[in-house]
Amino acid sequence: MNKEKIGHGLATGKIILMGEHSVVYGEPAIAFPFKETYISTKVEPETVMTLDCHYYSGDFSNIPQQLKSVKEVITQTLIALHKETTTLKITITSTIPAERGMGSSAAAAVSIVRGLFDYFDVPCPPEALLPLVTRAEKIAHGNPSGIDTAATSGNKPLFFIKGHPLETFPMNVSNAYLIVADTGIKGQTRAAVSDVAHLFEENKQKISKHITELGRLTRVAKQAILADDAHTLGNAMNQAQEQLQALTVSNHRLDELVKTARENGALGAKLTGGGRGGCMIALTDSNEHARKIATALEKSGAVATWIQPLGVKN
Ligand code: MEV
Numbered sequence: 001m002n003k004e005k006i007g008h009g010l011a012t013g014k015i016i017l018m019g020e021h022s023v024v025y026g027e028p029a030i031a032f033p034f035k036e037t038y039i040s041t042k043v044e045p046e047t048v049m050t051l052d053c054h055y056y057s058g059d060f061s062n063i064p065q066q067l068k069s070v071k072e073v074i075t076q077t078l079i080a081l082h083k084e085t086t087t088l089k090i091t092i093t094s095t096i097p098a099e100r101g102m103g104s105s106a107a108a109a110v111s112i113v114r115g116l117f118d119y120f121d122v123p124c125p126p127e128a129l130l131p132l133v134t135r136a137e138k139i140a141h142g143n144p145s146g147i148d149t150a151a152t153s154g155n156k157p158l159f160f161i162k163g164h165p166l167e168t169f170p171m172n173v174s175n176a177y178l179i180v181a182d183t184g185i186k187g188q189t190r191a192a193v194s195d196v197a198h199l200f201e202e203n204k205q206k207i208s209k210h211i212t213e214l215g216r217l218t219r220v221a222k223q224a225i226l227a228d229d230a231h232t233l234g235n236a237m238n239q240a241q242e243q244l245q246a247l248t249v250s251n252h253r254l255d256e257l258v259k260t261a262r263e264n265g266a267l268g269a270k271l272t273g274g275g276r277g278g279c280m281i282a283l284t285d286s287n288e289h290a291r292k293i294a295t296a297l298e299k300s301g302a303v304a305t306w307i308q309p310l311g312v313k314n
Helices: 065-080 104-119 126-141 147-153 189-202 204-226 230-246 252-263 287-299
Strands: 007-018 029-045 050-052 057-059 088-094 158-160 172-182 268-272 279-284 304-311
Touching (some): 007 104, 007 147, 007 172, 007 204, 007 230, 007 279, 029 104, 029 147, 029 204, 029 304, 050 065, 065 104, 065 126, 088 104, 104 126, 104 147, 126 147, 126 189, 147 158, 172 287, 189 204, 230 252, 230 279, 252 268, 252 279, 252 287, 279 287, 287 304
Parallel strands (some): 050 088
Antiparallel strands (some): 007 029, 029 088, 029 158, 050 057, 172 279, 172 304, 268 279
């Protein structure tokens, strides 16, 4: 047992700007690490294997089913490190609201893997990290595209295409501010992804049109970002929301907050992440206006809001 060492692992939340759901079908998506929120994991020596987190505190062998992906990632990481017999205390703390489309499950897995590698003083490059997190994400989400894993483990905005090498790009729209608002309702990524898959099987022609259109809008958004054009970006976000509604992944609360943001002058607004709850995002062109929209969203029932400037050099 390593008595001196404490291991630390960190991962951020993520925001998908454009391309959720269609990314599962090979279309591109734009996402960035959301540094306002994070998960950290502390690893210490202990005489029995224990886990301490918001949902559970106790013996590793009694971890509830709800935390199956956490249990899996710890087990698999210890196997990868050839340390299966070590006993540790693993403490996870988080400021990422769980199940709100901010990538909390991927971020938890990333921080755990990093914490365990750090504890054993083993470097943790993406080649070691990503397969372990992907395995946990398959348990948490069924058929993940990998975007959550990529965005929560990196520190740059991504133009992400499933199965392709990671492409970062400069998300630098001057005078653009993104408001992120939490509906307070747990999102249902797994169910939403699986329902879209069923719809796709039932009516390939109709659903693939929505998916292709989401891909096109994501490319439009990328060009708008590169051209420093917040208005075109906002427009693409509004159109994407319509497509996501057609895929049945929005819901009443998300639609209401999107409407509030638009009524208060947002350039664009849409859900972010898996949908059916979770968070929405809105775009505007001044910090002052962003605050006004955030206040309006809170009055309309958002339980938390964040403001993220996009006009920074990434
Ligand atoms: C979830 O954050 C994003 C989805 O597109 C699912 C995925 O890409 O794995 C809904």
